[in-house]
Amino acid sequence: MHTLSITWQSNNSNTMATNAASAPAGPIPFKDVVVDNVDLVATMPAERSSEDHDDVLVSALPSKPMVGSTQNKLRCYLGFWLPETFVPAAIGLQRRFVPRPDDVIIASLPKCGTTWLNALAFATMARRCYPPAGADHPLLRLSPHQCVPFLDALFAGGGREARLDVLPSPRLMYTHMPHEMLPRAGGCRVVYICREPKDTAVSLWQFRRSMHPELPFLDTFESICSGANTYGPFWDHILGYWRASESWPENVLFLRYEKLLRDPAGNVRKLARFVGVPFSEAEEEAGVVRGIVELCSLGSLRSVEVNRTGYMDGLKFPRKALFRKGVAGDWANHMTPEMARRMDDIVADKLRATGLTFQ
Numbered sequence: 001m002h003t004l005s006i007t008w009q010s011n012n013s014n015t016m017a018t019n020a021a022s023a024p025a026g027p028i029p030f031k032d033v034v035v036d037n038v039d040l041v042a043t044m045p046a047e048r049s050s051e052d053h054d055d056v057l058v059s060a061l062p063s064k065p066m067v068g069s070t071q072n073k074l075r076c077y078l079g080f081w082l083p084e085t086f087v088p089a090a091i092g093l094q095r096r097f098v099p100r101p102d103d104v105i106i107a108s109l110p111k112c113g114t115t116w117l118n119a120l121a122f123a124t125m126a127r128r129c130y131p132p133a134g135a136d137h138p139l140l141r142l143s144p145h146q147c148v149p150f151l152d153a154l155f156a157g158g159g160r161e162a163r164l165d166v167l168p169s170p171r172l173m174y175t176h177m178p179h180e181m182l183p184r185a186g187g188c189r190v191v192y193i194c195r196e197p198k199d200t201a202v203s204l205w206q207f208r209r210s211m212h213p214e215l216p217f218l219d220t221f222e223s224i225c226s227g228a229n230t231y232g233p234f235w236d237h238i239l240g241y242w243r244a245s246e247s248w249p250e251n252v253l254f255l256r257y258e259k260l261l262r263d264p265a266g267n268v269r270k271l272a273r274f275v276g277v278p279f280s281e282a283e284e285e286a287g288v289v290r291g292i293v294e295l296c297s298l299g300s301l302r303s304v305e306v307n308r309t310g311y312m313d314g315l316k317f318p319r320k321a322l323f324r325k326g327v328a329g330d331w332a333n334h335m336t337p338e339m340a341r342r343m344d345d346i347v348a349d350k351l352r353a354t355g356l357t358f359q
């Protein structure tokens with residue numbers, strides 16, 4: 001098992017002095033601290049979990065194979081197909097996670113822009129300690145997933161969730177769990193990123209192929225359409241956060257990957273306002289938003305050493321597989337018209353009368 005360490009280091013006072021002029025008014029996230037060596041993905045339990053977790057017998061839940069994995073399977077818990085190793089995380093999150101009012105949680109289905117949004121949120125919230133143009137920015141030596149703790153891995157067992165308690169406020173974390181698995185209380189802020197389902201399907205398949213090059217697209221496609229895919233059904237995952245964003249707009253921000261591609265700066269401003277640290281006029285004039293967008297662009301992240309080399313240890317996937325094409329519409333290169341129509345029909349049917357569309 002990988003050893004995890006969370007190191008909080010005092011910030012360099014010169015950096016603070018340089019930033020003072022452009023610092024926003026109000027609470028300053030990440031003041032005096034730097035997140036380092038937080039690779040919570042690497043701590044995912046390798047063993048399968050079939051024990052009793054708080055009176056839910058994981059091995060008694062309905063199961064299906066997980067496409068592309070011989071080690072893990074999916075279990076249906078409260079209507080969602082979760083990786084078996086993460087069912088205890090869903091239970092633990094619901095029962096024991098105590099959000100703080102100023103927590104920020106990034107939520108998504110896998111392959112919807114999680115890595116990008118993690119990077120943007122981290123760079124935005126940590127900008128006083130780390131100006132985006134700074135040569136010592138954590139995103140120049142750590143992967144975005146190393147900068148943002150992964151709730152699903154932390155709550156998967158082994159007492160790791162206690163590590164969250166020592167993080168100073170405001171905490172930034174991420175999850176792939178459905179909205180239904182998050183506790184209601186606490187009033188923390190959740191930022192969800194949603195992506196066109198056909199592109200998400202292609203991205204997931206390509207990611208899996210980085211480990212299993214021969215994997216046919218059809219297996220991934222069929223499992224997604226059936227609903228029994230990792231964290232699926234995808235329509236229920238999306239709708240859970242969509243409805244929450246409509247009911248509690250001050251708590252849940254619903255972002256779209258395609259809109260982020262079209263207007264990254266506008267969406268970063270929206271994100272900053274939502275998490276309570278809007279950009280000041282001085283910051284706008286100093287090009288801070290532009291700097292964050294550039295730092296977190298696919299080209300920049302892809303060129304960082306840690307993102308080019310090495311593996312997401314617990315998952316054995318190469319990190320570079322997280323930074324592929326980053327475009328909208330790649331589905332057209334991999335789906336037949338019939339496959340595309342089938343998925344569009346599923347989406348139209350499931351999202352009917354919800355106000356959410358992908359057209």
Ligand SMILES: Nc1ncnc2c1ncn2[C@@H]1O[C@H](COP(=O)(O)OS(=O)(=O)O)[C@@H](OP(=O)(O)O)[C@H]1O
Nearest residue numbers: 110111112113114115116203297298323324325326
């Ligand atoms: N900076 C940036 N800008 C635009 N797009 C980006 C960026 N970083 C990652 N990506 C693209 O996001 C896809 C990976 O999805 P996730 O980050 O959600 O994967 S994961 O859930 O964290 O495993 C994957 O999409 P595809 O290229 O379509 O496969 C990545 O290329």
